[in-house]
Amino acid sequence: MKRRDFIHNFSHALAASTMMPHLSYLDASKKYSLLENTVEPGKILIVLRFDGGNDGLNMITPMDQYANLNKVRPHVIIPEKKLIQLGKNDLAFHPEFKDMKILFDEKRMKIIQNVGYASPDLSHFRSSDIWQSASDFNEFVSSGWLGRLAEHEHPNFPTAYPNNKFPDPLAIELGYSNSLLLTGKTTFPGFIAGDPQNINEILNEFDTNYPSTYAGDKLNYIQTIAKQSNLYSTVVKKAYLKGNHSVKFPDTELGGQFYQMSRLIRGGLNTRVYHAILGGFDTHDSQVLQDDHTQGNHAKLLKTVNDGIIALMKCLDETGDSDRIMLVTFSEFGRRIVSRSTNGTDHGTAFPMMIFGNNLNANVLGKNPKIDPKITWEDNLEAEFDFRQIYASVIEQWLGGNDATLKNVLTKSYTQVGLTKAYADDDMDGILDRDDKCLNTPIGAMVDTNGCEVFSLAPDAISVIASSTSCIGQKNGAITISTSNKNFDYTLSIGETSAGVLTKANNYTQKIENLAVGTYSITIRVEGKPSYERKYEVKISEPQALNAVTSVDSVTASLNLNLKGAETYFINLNGISTETDNSKINLPLQKGLNTLRITTTKECQGAYNQEIFLSEETNIFPNPTPGPAKIFIPGNDFVVDISIHSMHGTSAMQTRHNIPMNRLVDVDLSDLSAGMYLVKMSGNTVRTTCKLIKY
Known part of the structure; x- marks a missing residue:
């Protein structure tokens, strides 16, 4: 290791030691199920991060949404005939993923659709921290999930490491700096191996006995890190030189990382976790070439991924080590659905994760994202899976963790998905x-x-309702049973008594009538499914009293009814009968006296009776008058009774008049003193009172 690199990395450890307390020693009696040792070959987890936000829609295209994708992202969409069809789940690979198609067909590649998290953050730095720390969007955590995993299994790291049981690094960063992913709460379990071939020991004996003081403790910690660095450097370099092979790796950043990784694995290094990074995925512009969408920056990146992964798998296939690896890819987010006119895409949300290995449950997991052709630039893909579901599945299904591990590392419980063949x-x-x-x-x-x-019906497949109440002492209640599932025939019973069937003949509806007040046990059985039945408890209750609210509209000469208490109402207005199940109804009125009667199917609800008089509108003039006045009385009445009273209630005049053809009736107040009088008119169609002023 070059001196400047050691100083850079060493400064992180030094900073941590000044802030964090020393760790407790390992409990020798504890049996660890994961990261159990680095003496023997075991399972290996490789994490590959696509830095910048990968466009999952162009990498793995949902073909059943292609027409809509073509409308909303015309600046980047890959021509349909250029895509590599998978034949499963209507998916297709980018043309640069030709070797991924081989791994997919060999069931050595798993696709998990629509992975993200709630309330996604579209900042590179923040979302990258969330994915690496496995925190919620509103949590700020300074450690990574793999770092915490290593610490959980090795709580006294680095003090007692390396040792006979763990001679090799627990995890390796293939770069020149530590990531948040492999940062623990108090330590940095990841060994940084930027150039394994040229790692050199730090020239120092590191045997100083520092005093037991605050400063001495820190110096002892630094000395421990330095000793560990020397020892790990030796075993890493030895494995790298021993693992030389002839498989050709692409001359790319990722190809170099995978080449180094393959040599370390083949050389016998039993490190359990590797972390690699490929940058450049922030493709706001020139994601594709304007005249050829199969080329451009994103195509180059996907070719790098394709060539690097296939080279790694081929190399490890030679020694059988590919059976031991699980390679998990992720990015901090996907890209927007709608494309930019600059032939690129902006920061998005959910995207597909890819997992590689020889022991996978390789079925595609998740539904194809739905693309609305009317979406706008602000719209994003919805997450179907929380990324921590994948982490939890990796921890338990591949690394051998348990509930305690998951709780310690992820702090919450997450529903797992089937990643491995065993799951x-x-x-x-x-x-x-x-x-x-x-x-x-x-x-x-x-x-x-x-x-x-096990045969089952949907919870809402059968409807059982008390469709009619019953009066006390009578049997006029009813229960109506129906089903929306018409694939079967059904038999019905009340208690032990057969009560009918649901078949095509009765349109799968049965009404059970003549029921008294009480609770009934309904059993429904499906013909051909002897072990299946459903039971319902249905209560037939006494009906409430009939309630009617009436209002008269004199302008339209109509009656408004607002009814409650029954399903069916019988209305008799002036001898004309109306049956209705509407609770609100409007009926015409005749001038004069109207008789109304309302009943229901049940006598115990009572009856509603009312008389309504709708008077003709009269007009008296002149008003005020010195004495003589005329009253206009419309309608068909032949006689009208007229009474005149003072405002104190004293009777001033009572007369009966025949109504002439012109409908004008003469009255004379000449003999009355000046003042205000009430003139009341009463006939078959007239019943009204008005004020008249005598001066």
Whole structure:
């Protein structure tokens, strides 16, 4: 290692030691299930970060959404005929992913669609921290999930490391600086191996006995780190030189990292975690060439990924080491759905993760994202999976962690997904294939603990309602039963008594009538499914009293009714009967007296009776008058009674008049003293009172 690199990396360890307390020693009695040792070959996790935000829609295109994608991202969309069709889930690879198609067909590649997190942050730095720390969007965590994992299993690192059980580094960063991903809460478990071939020991004996003081403790910590660096440098360089091979790796940044990694693995280094980075994915502009969307910056990056991964797999295939690896890719976010006119894309949200290895449950996980052709620049893909579900699955299914590990590393519980063959669930029934005795149950079917289908109906497939109440002492209640699932025939019973069927003949609806007040147990059975039945408890209650609210509209000569208490109402207005199930109804009125009666199907609800008089509108003039006045009385009445009273209630005049053809009736107040009088008119169609002033 070059001196400037050591000083750079050493400064991080020194800074940590001044802020963090010393770690406790390892409990020798504890049995570790993951990262158990670095003496023997074991499972290896490789994490590859696409720095900058990868465009998942162009990398793995949902072909069932291609037409809409073509509308909303015309500046970057790959021509359909150039895409590499996968034949599964309507997906296609970018043309530069030709070797990924080989791994996909060999079931050595898993695609997980729409991975992200709630309330995504579109800042490179913040979202990158969230993905590496496995924190929520509103949490600020200074450690990475793999760093915490290493610390959880090795709580006294670095004091007692390396040792006979752990002679090799726990994790290796293939670069010249430590990442947040492999930063622990109090230490940096990742060994930085920028150039394994040229790593040199730090020239110092590091055998000073420092006093037991605050400063002495820090100096002892620095000395420990330096000793560890010397020892790790020796084993890393030895493995690198021993792992020389002839497989050609691409001359790219990622190709170089994978070449170094392959030599370390083949050379016998038993490090369990490797971290590699490929930058350049922030493709706001020139993501594609304007005249050829299959070329451009993104195409170059995907070719780098394709060539690097296939070279690594070929190299490790030669020694069988590819059976031991799981390579997980991620980025800080995806890209926007809508493209830019600069032939690029802006920061987005969810994207597909890719996982590689020989022991994968290689089924595509997740649904194709739905693309609305009317979306705007602000719209983004919705996450179907939280990225920490993937981390939890890696920890338990590949690295051998348990619930305690997951709780310590991720702090919360996350539903896992089937990553490895041992955790495969091909028919997605919730029963792992290794325990599933019925491997081909239909998607969405209810199964038992053996994974075999158990017949079930959707919760809302059957409707059972009390469709009619009953009066006390009578049997006029009813229960209506129907089903929306018309694939079966059904038998019905009340208690132990048969009560009908649901078949095509009755349009899968049955009304059970003549029921008294009480609670009834309804059992529904499906023909051909003897072990299946559903039970319902239905209450037939006494109906509430009939309630009617009336209002008269004299302008339109109509009656407004607002009814409550029943499903069906019988209305008799002036001898004309109306049956309705509407709670609000409008009926015409006649001039004069109207008789109204409302009843229901049940006598116990009572009846509503009302008389309504709708008077003709009269007019008296002149008003005021010195004495003589005329009253205009419309309608068909022949006689009208007229009474005149003072404002004190004293009767001043009572007369009966025949109504002439011109409908004008003469009255004379000449004999009355001056003042205000009430003139009341009453006839078959007239019943009104008005004021008249005598002067």
